[in-house]
Amino acid sequence: MTLLLPPNATIGLVGGGQLGRMSAMAAARLGYRCHILTREHESPASQVAAAATISDYQEPEGLRRFASAVDVISFEFENVSAEGLDLLASLRPVRPSPKILRTSQDRVTEKAFLNRIGVPTAPWAAVQDLDGLLAAVAQIGLPAVLKTTRLGYDGKGQTTLRHRDDLAPGFAALSPKPLILEDFVDFAQEISVVAARGEDGGYAAFDTVENRHRNHILDVTLAPARLAEPVDRQAQAIARKIADALDLVGLLAVEMFVDRDGRVLVNEIAPRPHNSGHWTIDACPASQFEMHIRAIAGLPLPAAVRHSDAVMKNLVGPEETALWPAILAEPGLIPHLYGKAEARPGRKMGHVTRLFPRGSLPGEFGITAALGPVAPHGTVC
Ligand code: AMP
Numbered sequence: 001m002t003l004l005l006p007p008n009a010t011i012g013l014v015g016g017g018q019l020g021r022m023s024a025m026a027a028a029r030l031g032y033r034c035h036i037l038t039r040e041h042e043s044p045a046s047q048v049a050a051a052a053t054i055s056d057y058q059e060p061e062g063l064r065r066f067a068s069a070v071d072v073i074s075f076e077f078e079n080v081s082a083e084g085l086d087l088l089a090s091l092r093p094v095r096p097s098p099k100i101l102r103t104s105q106d107r108v109t110e111k112a113f114l115n116r117i118g119v120p121t122a123p124w125a126a127v128q129d130l131d132g133l134l135a136a137v138a139q140i141g142l143p144a145v146l147k148t149t150r151l152g153y154d155g156k157g158q159t160t161l162r163h164r165d166d167l168a169p170g171f172a173a174l175s176p177k178p179l180i181l182e183d184f185v186d187f188a189q190e191i192s193v194v195a196a197r198g199e200d201g202g203y204a205a206f207d208t209v210e211n212r213h214r215n216h217i218l219d220v221t222l223a224p225a226r227l228a229e230p231v232d233r234q235a236q237a238i239a240r241k242i243a244d245a246l247d248l249v250g251l252l253a254v255e256m257f258v259d260r261d262g263r264v265l266v267n268e269i270a271p272r273p274h275n276s277g278h279w280t281i282d283a284c285p286a287s288q289f290e291m292h293i294r295a296i297a298g299l300p301l302p303a304a305v306r307h308s309d310a311v312m313k314n315l316v317g318p319e320e321t322a323l324w325p326a327i328l329a330e331p332g333l334i335p336h337l338y339g340k341a342e343a344r345p346g347r348k349m350g351h352v353t354r355l356f357p358r359g360s361l362p363g364e365f366g367i368t369a370a371l372g373p374v375a376p377h378g379t380v381c
Contacts, residue, residue, distance in 0.1 A: 030293055060084075314348055
């Protein structure tokens, strides 16, 4: 049965970060209140929400208090324990379903699921111990990437193994956590698709975008990705296949590699708003955050129309945050700041977007010039 949330209903969001903040802002525009579950006082999301429960994500009493105050529960943060998810789902509708979160929380479960439904990934193997790593390397070869199966993000919990001498130190750095070894993909591009799906199977996918990372953290997103048509079709078809196979109600981001032969391989999926979808706030009538809220509230999903091309640049750490006055003074840059008190190195503090008329995304030089004070590092200005 479709749950149609009436205006003024309360949406519970697990997680207090910037994704929750921007979801709460979109929910407010649709006439909803948001109640945030977070460990932090003064979190980016709770600053713009109607209410917050401050609690650990695994603590039953906190989860119960939170659930009793809301009408439906969703996430901006995926790492709630299986027991915590079951408890929440026993009290209120949870969207996307706990089953989907369990699939995406663990890289082995996630990749096994993707391969089972016929979605290609880099070759991979689960690794329990050093002997297992040696066996996995014999099968997959080097270079390869060794990752923790859970709780990795922005390059945390992973190391690239290039030579046999790297195996023991790489394993020691990440064990005793369960690990996965993945073939190193010599990719031509990293791309992603963000898509929403409603309970009635209604589906809306934003255009495929190109993502560039620096120090394993997303630096720049180009919308749309500059891709050959068949590659773009593969990427969009993969996102649709995953959303349907998961019977998703909510939002899904699919991160993919395009290899040198134009084959698309999935790196990971996230059943929530995604950093590579921030451009949609400024370049689309309904952003990824609005799509998320609409999907979990049972509202109709509009087409994921892009009225402009866009370049989005993250503001990471103290150096890029220090450019804020220059960013504000730069005509045409659309600034977003997340309300975080301290700009620690590697911390995402905000982002800026610049729009271009459809079809006129500039080349490399133009992209760099367009970002003015926050031009990407390592490119010519
Ligand atoms: P992840 O935490 O899996 O999203 O990885 C973060 C980043 O590391 C990706 O966006 C890639 O730039 C890089 N990376 C991860 N896995 C691989 C791989 N198997 N081959 C090459 N690069 C990778």
